[in-house]
Amino acid sequence: AQSVTQLDSQVPVFEEAPVELRCNYSSSVSVYLFWYVQYPNQGLQLLLKYLSGSTLVESINGFEAEFNKSQTSFHLRKPSVHISDTAEYFCAVSDHWAGNTPLVFGKGTRLSVIA
Amino acid sequence: EAGVTQFPSHSVIEKGQTVTLRCDPISGHDNLYWYRRVMGKEIKFLLHFVKESKQDESGMPNNRFLAERTGGTYSTLKVQPAELEDSGVYFCASSQGGTPLGTDTQYFGPGTRLTVL
Numbered sequence: 001a002q003s004v005t006q007l008d009s010q011v012p013v014f015e016e017a018p019v020e021l022r023c024n025y026s027s028s029v030s031v032y033l034f035w036y037v038q039y040p041n042q043g044l045q046l047l048l049k050y051l052s053g054s055t056l057v058e059s060i061n062g063f064e065a066e067f068n069k070s071q072t073s074f075h076l077r078k079p080s081v082h083i084s085d086t087a088e089y090f091c092a093v094s095d096h097w098a099g100n101t102p103l104v105f106g107k108g109t110r111l112s113v114i115a
Numbered sequence: 116e117a118g119v120t121q122f123p124s125h126s127v128i129e130k131g132q133t134v135t136l137r138c139d140p141i142s143g144h145d146n147l148y149w150y151r152r153v154m155g156k157e158i159k160f161l162l163h164f165v166k167e168s169k170q171d172e173s174g175m176p177n178n179r180f181l182a183e184r185t186g187g188t189y190s191t192l193k194v195q196p197a198e199l200e201d202s203g204v205y206f207c208a209s210s211q212g213g214t215p216l217g218t219d220t221q222y223f224g225p226g227t228r229l230t231v232l
Binding site for chain 2: 041042043045046090100102104106107108
């Protein structure tokens with residue numbers, strides 16, 4: 001069975017400061033990895049994903065995440081956050097080999113950017 | 116192109132009543148998923164349709180929950196009778212299907228917040 005651990009439930013950070021949201025997973029099989037974001041009063045949106053290839057993946061709004069197989073981690077980082085990044089962030093995994101399998105989510109990290 | 120839509124956005128019912136949630140996936144998407152987030156906990160999978168067939172319903176909590184996807188288009192999730200522990204946010208997601216090794220992105224709806232009193 002797969003599981004995802006997001007160690008921080010809440011992360012407050014000042015505007016323009018860097019941030020790292022941590023995600024660790026456990027799985028007996030190869031996985032795909034995802035970060036979803038939920039802005040206030042909206043649904044979940046895919047932020048970025050790792051399927052294969054380069055272990056560093058980037059989103060269009062400046063976030064990046066690096067797949068580290070040895071540490072079973074997929075931490076999300078941004079060098080300089082904006083007020084608009086305030087949201088809840090979810091790390092998720094799915095089975096690499098089974099095809100269109102359900103996502104297994106972490107509990108989420110609520111990022112609050114302070115002016 | 117319209118995204119995944121869910122109706123209603125909020126529902127408040129009393130214990131023992133029946134509620135039906137609806138999800139309209141993105142047009143042409145074969146895969147439809149239901150997930151639920153109980154307050155303070157992770158988002159958990161409930162079930163997965165491929166077109167009109169239930170591919171995986173291992174996450175359904177009990178037989179008070181009934182999901183349907185008639186004609187392979189929209190889906191409904193009925194809770195009957197509702198209990199207090201059913202409260203939470205119910206998300207629907209859809210993905211296209213047909214790509215290798217499950218690389219489809221799942222697109223989520225805004226969710227239905229269900230409160231059982």
